[in-house]
Amino acid sequence: MKLYEKLADEIEQAVRRGVFVAGERILSIRQASQQHGVGIKTVLHAYALLESRGVVETRPQLGYFVRELAEPQAARNPVVPVTAVASEVDVSRLVLATLRSIRAQDAVPLGSPYPDPTLFPWRRINQYANAIARRHSNWNLIDDLPPGNPELIRQIARRYAENGVPVDPGEIIITLGATEAINLSLQAVAKPGDTVAVESPTYYAMLHAIERLGMRAIEVPTHPADGIDVDMLARIIDQQKIAACMVMPNFQNPLGFQMPDERKKQLVDLLAAHDIPAIENDVYQELYYGETRPSTLKNFDKKGLVLHCASFSKSLTASYRIGWAMPGRYRAQVEKLKFLNTLTTPSVPQVAVADYLRNDGYDRHLRNVRKVYRQQARIMSAMVLRFFPAGTRISTPQGGYVLWVELPERVDSMRLYQAALACSITIGPGTMFSTRNDFRHFIRLNYSYPWNAQTEAALRTLGELVATMA
Amino acid sequence: MKLYEKLADEIEQAVRRGVFVAGERILSIRQASQQHGVGIKTVLHAYALLESRGVVETRPQLGYFVRELAEPQAARNPVVPVTAVASEVDVSRLVLATLRSIRAQDAVPLGSPYPDPTLFPWRRINQYANAIARRHSNWNLIDDLPPGNPELIRQIARRYAENGVPVDPGEIIITLGATEAINLSLQAVAKPGDTVAVESPTYYAMLHAIERLGMRAIEVPTHPADGIDVDMLARIIDQQKIAACMVMPNFQNPLGFQMPDERKKQLVDLLAAHDIPAIENDVYQELYYGETRPSTLKNFDKKGLVLHCASFSKSLTASYRIGWAMPGRYRAQVEKLKFLNTLTTPSVPQVAVADYLRNDGYDRHLRNVRKVYRQQARIMSAMVLRFFPAGTRISTPQGGYVLWVELPERVDSMRLYQAALACSITIGPGTMFSTRNDFRHFIRLNYSYPWNAQTEAALRTLGELVATMA
Numbered sequence: 001m002k003l004y005e006k007l008a009d010e011i012e013q014a015v016r017r018g019v020f021v022a023g024e025r026i027l028s029i030r031q032a033s034q035q036h037g038v039g040i041k042t043v044l045h046a047y048a049l050l051e052s053r054g055v056v057e058t059r060p061q062l063g064y065f066v067r068e069l070a071e072p073q074a075a076r077n078p079v080v081p082v083t084a085v086a087s088e089v090d091v092s093r094l095v096l097a098t099l100r101s102i103r104a105q106d107a108v109p110l111g112s113p114y115p116d117p118t119l120f121p122w123r124r125i126n127q128y129a130n131a132i133a134r135r136h137s138n139w140n141l142i143d144d145l146p147p148g149n150p151e152l153i154r155q156i157a158r159r160y161a162e163n164g165v166p167v168d169p170g171e172i173i174i175t176l177g178a179t180e181a182i183n184l185s186l187q188a189v190a191k192p193g194d195t196v197a198v199e200s201p202t203y204y205a206m207l208h209a210i211e212r213l214g215m216r217a218i219e220v221p222t223h224p225a226d227g228i229d230v231d232m233l234a235r236i237i238d239q240q241k242i243a244a245c246m247v248m249p250n251f252q253n254p255l256g257f258q259m260p261d262e263r264k265k266q267l268v269d270l271l272a273a274h275d276i277p278a279i280e281n282d283v284y285q286e287l288y289y290g291e292t293r294p295s296t297l298k299n300f301d302k303k304g305l306v307l308h309c310a311s312f313s314k315s316l317t318a319s320y321r322i323g324w325a326m327p328g329r330y331r332a333q334v335e336k337l338k339f340l341n342t343l344t345t346p347s348v349p350q351v352a353v354a355d356y357l358r359n360d361g362y363d364r365h366l367r368n369v370r371k372v373y374r375q376q377a378r379i380m381s382a383m384v385l386r387f388f389p390a391g392t393r394i395s396t397p398q399g400g401y402v403l404w405v406e407l408p409e410r411v412d413s414m415r416l417y418q419a420a421l422a423c424s425i426t427i428g429p430g431t432m433f434s435t436r437n438d439f440r441h442f443i444r445l446n447y448s449y450p451w452n453a454q455t456e457a458a459l460r461t462l463g464e465l466v467a468t469m470a
Numbered sequence: 471m472k473l474y475e476k477l478a479d480e481i482e483q484a485v486r487r488g489v490f491v492a493g494e495r496i497l498s499i500r501q502a503s504q505q506h507g508v509g510i511k512t513v514l515h516a517y518a519l520l521e522s523r524g525v526v527e528t529r530p531q532l533g534y535f536v537r538e539l540a541e542p543q544a545a546r547n548p549v550v551p552v553t554a555v556a557s558e559v560d561v562s563r564l565v566l567a568t569l570r571s572i573r574a575q576d577a578v579p580l581g582s583p584y585p586d587p588t589l590f591p592w593r594r595i596n597q598y599a600n601a602i603a604r605r606h607s608n609w610n611l612i613d614d615l616p617p618g619n620p621e622l623i624r625q626i627a628r629r630y631a632e633n634g635v636p637v638d639p640g641e642i643i644i645t646l647g648a649t650e651a652i653n654l655s656l657q658a659v660a661k662p663g664d665t666v667a668v669e670s671p672t673y674y675a676m677l678h679a680i681e682r683l684g685m686r687a688i689e690v691p692t693h694p695a696d697g698i699d700v701d702m703l704a705r706i707i708d709q710q711k712i713a714a715c716m717v718m719p720n721f722q723n724p725l726g727f728q729m730p731d732e733r734k735k736q737l738v739d740l741l742a743a744h745d746i747p748a749i750e751n752d753v754y755q756e757l758y759y760g761e762t763r764p765s766t767l768k769n770f771d772k773k774g775l776v777l778h779c780a781s782f783s784k785s786l787t788a789s790y791r792i793g794w795a796m797p798g799r800y801r802a803q804v805e806k807l808k809f810l811n812t813l814t815t816p817s818v819p820q821v822a823v824a825d826y827l828r829n830d831g832y833d834r835h836l837r838n839v840r841k842v843y844r845q846q847a848r849i850m851s852a853m854v855l856r857f858f859p860a861g862t863r864i865s866t867p868q869g870g871y872v873l874w875v876e877l878p879e880r881v882d883s884m885r886l887y888q889a890a891l892a893c894s895i896t897i898g899p900g901t902m903f904s905t906r907n908d909f910r911h912f913i914r915l916n917y918s919y920p921w922n923a924q925t926e927a928a929l930r931t932l933g934e935l936v937a938t939m940a
Contacts, residue, residue: 142572191662212811321814
């Protein structure tokens, strides 16, 4: 790589990382020459290259200015035939194998479902846990039996109330992560053989819940910008019996959209009209990029048909596996199933999280995490568009920490996954997010980890692999 | 209470607690008078009372000697009609309500299902947990995905191997307590609507597993001395389709028996002949009163039909909820169900227990616990026989820490439970251990807590309540 190219890359990266923001003037030719210890000519070459890349623009007499980065293109929504038949679900083997492969600790973890833990207040929470453990007795096991530790329940209810979500603390049941909350919610409202409507693509935990109970899934087209196609869902409901609908209205994994309030209301009303329960997975609720926490389906639920599920795994600590359900009118059933399924959620982690929430800077922590993710979403998006071949399209995440990438149609994401693994890079193959083959040429990328040279090299390699396969 | 009665009680308690053992001489009249600072006459009265109670005997010219305590009578085995129909299971509400009532922390916890934690090395395990938490990262979450932490699995396998149980570490799957192990095992081998054979009485977790999956239970008479009636089970199998058999061959809760090897083999052979899987709950395996750890059904299993479930909750720490399954030929299904059910068992507790097992005195701890429980079993047995009215019969626990008490037939254990609760005493009503009404006049008592004046008073009160109701 030539010296001027190196300089151009360096400046572009700084822009991508938000060091320089749109409209800001960068160093003059002379200043840059001094600063970087290179000749005037090299800087001129570098700036010309940056201009051709659309990173900066010249304004006569004023100098070089950072341009607005091009808006990433939204991924196309694959057309899903409405006549689709409900299918049996068996994706867990693939998902487990994929998760296991992430074990290779020196791999670049673009396929990880977990957020980068280094941003999390793990030390602080553990100090609480340690203090609690010292005064812990078996009585706590009994105190914190389902529905769970009363103070933790109160703290969770308080956060909802502060965000305008109507919550009765008596409705909350602590679970082992959102996984268990979703499983129990589904078991409370549907039985083996029933058909359940899910988004397409959908987060695989939803498919796991269906698979676990031997139900059938019907996939409803879901738009990367605003969520499940409610009209299509209405037509499906007219055609067949749907026992429940499972959705992720905020920052869906993998698409990253936030359903607009109007759409959420429309969905809740449609389901209410047919008395169909809605299982809402809201694990990314705290990781919004906008000004305020988004609404939930609960905000529009008049009949108690929404079973709201969430956890602290994506926003505070994945290791404690503390989740909860607010199951509306199905509260008694879910509480009973929780007791039957795992008896109780371990007590020390429940109390540690409650203590942290009461005493510590959870909001400050969240503000920081949101800022970082929002920033890294921009970087990851720009880098994918830069390194991947033409025909690549990406989502525009409005929260969370994953990017959904549509590759040229000939690329098989499972083959890409294998090839990437051989280069110590993991990705989330699109096949994990559906019972069908619609997302064979899609991948999910985790951008929660700090952007660095290794990530950039990995993305460049991925881009090359995709280009070869396309 | 008169002075001589107080002295007699004090000495009797010392005997019950094993301070003086059978055949040992106690203080002479003169020595006792000096020692206790009371008159000769008081001691004479006290010793006479003790003689009349059968606690001591006089040997002419030699003095007063401790007598062998009367052997407790074994509880009768209620006769269960073999024509019994499989019944729907719905006991969880009662059990949860009972567990919750134990929350009253100043109540005497005779109804608690948990062992007294003060004997457990909680501090030590927490030191490990704290050390692990400090170096923990999200990678551990992935490393310890199902089947679980490799070192913990190895340590568990090592203990089995050392006790002559044939184990392939690759068969072990870490779960959230034995509860989850039992649930997943049952789900792996049977489906909703199937009929499952259980002991009668049975540990309620077995009934919960059946209830959770919408199966039916058929109860097989189970003898307090040697376990499930294998001949009766054979006849039931001849009459109807049994999808699985759930048993607790060692120190069954509530009966406390240890099935003799011959019976275990007979049971395994019977089930193997009909290709019926056996779910073995062996959570009390380490709490034996004999010389060596008892055999398991695994020892006799040639066809991989035994799904063995256990945990550390009864012998090391109830708070960590670390259990495991060794599901024989059903390994793949159970591992998949574990992943679907709760994704993973929290990592830090897994590693903390592994570290403790590798570095610490687990065997020394267990030797101590066994000694204490064996001793307290004797005290509790003697006290029940002393305070409860005629017609009371008790089990002879060979391990674990619960006593099964048959009350005079007119006593309703649920009414007794309510009356006891009003006196700040909890008990385990017999109705929790069956889907039928056979054990209405039985109760389960926990004797893991150190025997003291409060416990003795509680037992006296219980005895009075029973006498009133009888």
